[in-house]
Amino acid sequence: MRPLNEMREVTIGGIGITKWGFYENAEWYDFGSEAILAALKDAEMEWKDVQAAFCGSVYQGTGSGHQAIKEIGLTGIPIINVENACSSCASAFRLAYQMVAAEIYDIVLAVGMEKMPRGPIPSTAFRPWELKLGFNVQPANYANIAVQYMKNTGATMEDFSLVTIKNRRHGTLNPNARFQKPVTLEEVMNSRLVAIPLRLLHCCPLADGAAAFILCSKDKLKSKHKVITVAASTLTSGVYGEGYPPADLIPSLKYPPAMTLSELSAKQAYEVAGCGPADIDVVQAYDTMAPAELWDLEELGFCKPGEAPHLLREGVFDLNGKIPVNTDGGLMSRGHPLGATAGGQIYEIVLQLRGQAGLRQVKDAKVGLAHAMGAGPNSAVTILKR
């Protein structure tokens, strides 16, 4: 096996995104093609320059990427559809990266797109006997992790609410986010109880949308943007013995894992990138539920287990803090179009490293990390550098 960091350097040629929200009169191929065209424009490239396409989505059915690309024009390139739950776009991005790194192609498209089903998200993880017992309520599955986290770390409901408040505050500066209004502690704590102890405003909202990336070798870059390279793009599935209720995984009490899947994907990413958590200037963590951001930051190595609530209260994860987290508002503000979500995270890292994040710009950000995970389970870590 040839180490990826010894292969050809891969750069971000261009990026595109749509405004995320609910659209009754548009489909995934509308969002997808819009994001692809935006990425091409940003890259200052022509559609005919693109040599292969990896298209992430979850709910759109067979050949969903082909449908989006048909809106732009078929050119005979290989189109590969990628369904990997909430990590679909990160997985598509990784495949595009590998194709360029391995010198199979020079210019490759990665896109994530989704028109979400309305209402609670159905999951394939649960067996019929579990469905009959009602074990498929995702906020409840996160609640089961959250109560253990509270017991182990002393974290409070207010800590969880502060994650929502921080991310919604950051989201006010992101014109592409579904929600751009801040929320107060009172609003979060008085929102409807979904699964004790979690309330509605501890859960990320859904959204429709897309994000697209042109990945290319450095010699193919055309735009005058700062050069952003892919330092690492890792993907891990579940490890034996780890409990992860949202993916219907019950922990082994006899054979607990040495590392969680998030820890494993982060470790692999830091090794490939040749850096560690201390070198990261901006982070997009996985805040599908407010408390999840806290244990995510711990598993990614930004602090010790149980320290995240305290650091959150100190403002360490604020836009102007030492480790700015979810600078675009995270899933809490962007919303969660499953197949596109990880693309929203990577898009934000590119903007931050280019210095194009406007009012939410992190000063002199040089290295950024995005983490997507979810059902499967999957865990995808992307590290970009300039």
Next chain:
Amino acid sequence: MTKDGKMIFPLNEGLYTLPSLPDEKTQLIGSKCTNCGELFFPKKDKGLCIHCQQITLEEVKLSRQGKIASFTIVLQPPSGGFYHGPVPYAYGYVDLPEGVRIETQFTGDFNTLEIGGDVELVIEKLYEDAEGNEFVTYKFKPLKD
């Protein structure tokens, strides 16, 4: 058969024993690996241990008492239309002393649920259909002090 010709059905087959003698008590049915000792609930019909990948599983009856590892109380019905029980309902995980974690609904007074609390297996109605037939399931119930 119950009163008025109504029937009682297990919600799911094969998850627990059906005692035939008056003194016998229901137990959950799991699998134990004779190679690595790993335990699973429910039992795995294929007999393959997903820890050591050997076809070395044998059926075991599990302890009736354990401790709550975590719990939540759900206040909205699950999606998909598969669940016909009451809402709110409580579910979470129970650790059994032999070293296996069980996903379960809880019954009894939800206010007495706490992590580390002692619970015991019960078989209880989840719901009745339109004809009055009862569908029963295993649950765990907090033990009184």
